[in-house]
Amino acid sequence: MPRYSVIITRDVTESTIVQVETETPEQAETAAIEKLFESTDAEWGLDEGSWNKANAYVTGVDEIP
Incomplete structure (x- = not known):
């Protein structure tokens, strides 16, 4: 039986x-965007509740040889 690797996003x-x-x-919006793009060390954090409210969907399926 074939095996598949499925990417779920x-x-x-x-x-x-x-x-x-x-x-x-x-x-302030313009200055903040400019400052962010010039930054090399911005620290990003996952927004509260974001991880468990997004719907999952398939973005790729490849048969495994």
Whole structure:
């Protein structure tokens, strides 16, 4: 009987906090994104409840020789 390797995926979200000083919330968003992209050591954390609320779905099936 053939054997298969099946990739099962769940979409989850992660967050990080970036602190910036700006005059408006709109400027803060832009500055935070820029600061994040320049960062090499941002620490991301799985959002609360994210891991167990995502629906699982198959993203690949390969027959194992």
